[in-house]
Amino acid sequence: MKQTYAQILAEADRAVADAAGKLAGDPHRPSFHLMTAANWINDPNGPVYHDGYWHMFFQHNPYIADFGPMGWGHVRSPDLVNWEHCPIAIMPTPGGYDGAGCWSGSVVIHDGAPHMMYSAVADMTLWSINDDIPPSDRQRIPQGYYDEFLLEIDQETQCIATSGDGMLTWDKHPANPVIPAIPAGLDLIGFRDPFLWKEEDGPWQMLLGSGIKGAGGVALLYRSPDLIEWEYLNPLYIGDPAESGINWECPNFLDLGARHMLVVSPHGRPIYWLGAYAGRTFRPAGAARRLDWGDVFYAPNSLRDPDGRWLMWGWVREARPRDQYAAAGWASCLTLPREISLDAVGGLRVKPAAELKQLRGAALFDDAVDLAAGASDSLGGASGDRLEISCQVVAAGCERLRIQFRRTPDGGQLTELVYDFSAGALRLLRDKSTDAAEVAVEPCECRLELSENEALDLTIYLDNSVVEVYANDKLTLTSRIYPTRAEAQGLSIGCDDGSARAQVAIWPMSSIWSDTS
Ligand code: FRU
Numbered sequence: 001m002k003q004t005y006a007q008i009l010a011e012a013d014r015a016v017a018d019a020a021g022k023l024a025g026d027p028h029r030p031s032f033h034l035m036t037a038a039n040w041i042n043d044p045n046g047p048v049y050h051d052g053y054w055h056m057f058f059q060h061n062p063y064i065a066d067f068g069p070m071g072w073g074h075v076r077s078p079d080l081v082n083w084e085h086c087p088i089a090i091m092p093t094p095g096g097y098d099g100a101g102c103w104s105g106s107v108v109i110h111d112g113a114p115h116m117m118y119s120a121v122a123d124m125t126l127w128s129i130n131d132d133i134p135p136s137d138r139q140r141i142p143q144g145y146y147d148e149f150l151l152e153i154d155q156e157t158q159c160i161a162t163s164g165d166g167m168l169t170w171d172k173h174p175a176n177p178v179i180p181a182i183p184a185g186l187d188l189i190g191f192r193d194p195f196l197w198k199e200e201d202g203p204w205q206m207l208l209g210s211g212i213k214g215a216g217g218v219a220l221l222y223r224s225p226d227l228i229e230w231e232y233l234n235p236l237y238i239g240d241p242a243e244s245g246i247n248w249e250c251p252n253f254l255d256l257g258a259r260h261m262l263v264v265s266p267h268g269r270p271i272y273w274l275g276a277y278a279g280r281t282f283r284p285a286g287a288a289r290r291l292d293w294g295d296v297f298y299a300p301n302s303l304r305d306p307d308g309r310w311l312m313w314g315w316v317r318e319a320r321p322r323d324q325y326a327a328a329g330w331a332s333c334l335t336l337p338r339e340i341s342l343d344a345v346g347g348l349r350v351k352p353a354a355e356l357k358q359l360r361g362a363a364l365f366d367d368a369v370d371l372a373a374g375a376s377d378s379l380g381g382a383s384g385d386r387l388e389i390s391c392q393v394v395a396a397g398c399e400r401l402r403i404q405f406r407r408t409p410d411g412g413q414l415t416e417l418v419y420d421f422s423a424g425a426l427r428l429l430r431d432k433s434t435d436a437a438e439v440a441v442e443p444c445e446c447r448l449e450l451s452e453n454e455a456l457d458l459t460i461y462l463d464n465s466v467v468e469v470y471a472n473d474k475l476t477l478t479s480r481i482y483p484t485r486a487e488a489q490g491l492s493i494g495c496d497d498g499s500a501r502a503q504v505a506i507w508p509m510s511s512i513w514s515d516t517s
Contacts, residue, residue, distance in 0.1 A: 012062040012088045028465035031511040035333035037085045043299035044313040046107030065331040070101040080355040083512045100124040104193040119192035120159040156191040183232040187213040189247040211247030219251040237282040250299040256342045265299045293446035294478035310340040319440035319480035351473045360507035369502045376494030382506045383489040390505045393456040397498025406483045407490035424449045433481040
């Protein structure tokens with residue numbers, strides 16, 4: 001018998017609850033990063049603050065810890081720190097316009113009521129990115145993650161759903177799909193991931209991620225008075241494929257005051273431009289830059305809170321093979337909320353949201369440490385796998401500073417964050433971080449230039465398998481480690497040469513979940 005939509009939702013919630021019961025004690029599962037109660041998560045969707053709650057939605061396969069027909073999971077928080085899992089917000093309706101997936105999008109408040117706008121995928125028949133597979137040989141995607149395939153363009157439409165009960169349940173709108181086809185005259189690669197905003201009392205503005213064949217990745221600009229009737233205006237910006245690829249996912253457009261910021265996920269590392277927005281087009285003031293310097297960050301999404309502050313979260317992917325995360329019963333999480341703004345010279349400033357300080361327990365260590373060449377300091381024996389480590393360093397001839405964490409007493413297993421003062425480079429070294437086979441252990445590296453008299457200022461969040469580094473309010477580096485030895489909990493700091501003075505504070509971090517451990 002055909003399931004009703006209410007039964008589809010109930011079954012999905014049950015699948016998550018059943019799977020969640022089996023996850024206790026997994027040493028790699030984060031506890032203060034947003035994630036599903038079990039099974040698969042990818043992009044953050046529709047972050048919004050409304051009626052006293054922060055809401056985050058996300059791409060969610062409730063049935064397995066792998067990609068599949070996506071619904072939207074939902075969590076909410078009164079304070080950005082204590083979160084609870086809510087019922088699944090929407091799921092695909094088999095055979096319908098979103099039968100193969102309710103993909104990424106936004107939530108906005110229109111006429112006082114929450115409206116979700118998402119990309120609907122009717123069918124998952126795929127074509128190769130080379131476009132050289134005849135239609136008869138195209139693959140129907142099974143449960144499981146896809147990589148080098150894109151969707152057939154006429155299977156992607158834009159839809160809305162509304163909620164009358166504080167976003168706990170959602171009704172798909174009878175006018176769906178509200179954007180049933182791509183704009184006439186454009187030859188597009190993708191067509192998805194609506195990002196919405198309003199300019200004063202004007203109509204809703206929306207970007208869709210796409211790529212114009214033969215031209216480059218593009219953010220398509222639309223507008224609407226009511227979220228139902230949409231008018232396509234023009235490309236907000238078309239990228240040079242050499243710089244930003246042939247197709248963009250999850251565009252975000254942030255009004256940062258003196259400059260606008262365009263963020264896109266071009267099937268590789270997410271990038272951004274800062275620039276000017278005028279006459280419905282965006283003009284970058286310089287080259288594209290990477291948004292995060294690790295190996296697992298993708299598809300960020302942002303919100304402007306009632307105080308005008310921009311917060312951004314990204315998807316933190318796994319860095320272990322598919323069979324390992326599928327067996328774990330959960331896969332991936334989101335980053336911590338990052339506050340995005342401009343610095344004094346119009347560059348990007350990124351730092352952890354101030355609310356995260358509330359997760360700190362009593363400090364395990366809080367002192368100045370004098371470091372001599374070749375010596376290291378074990379930071380009073382402080383240890384742990386869910387920590388915030390804050391470290392400000394003034395170097396006196398020190399060329400390389402090393403912070404080790406998740407360290408066994410014999411040093412056989414450890415992860416290292418190294419700052420090379422002479423090269424102006426920050427490196428996360430993972431070659432000794434695990435004994436597990438096939439886990440990513442390549443270094444992550446980026447340039448971090450310090451001006452004269454500027455101290456090195458690092459904040460490192462360790463959350464079991466997640467490492468999230470914030471450096472000098474300038475950049476972030478997000479990665480994963482999978483230590484296998486239970487005693488890999490130690491810390492140390494040292495410098496290879498010269499000397500340095502470090503002010504170090506270390507706190508244990510509490511779980512964000514009020515409903516699970
Ligand atoms: C980005 C993305 C989006 C899409 C969603 C599907 O990771 O591919 O473009 O809407 O994930 O889950």
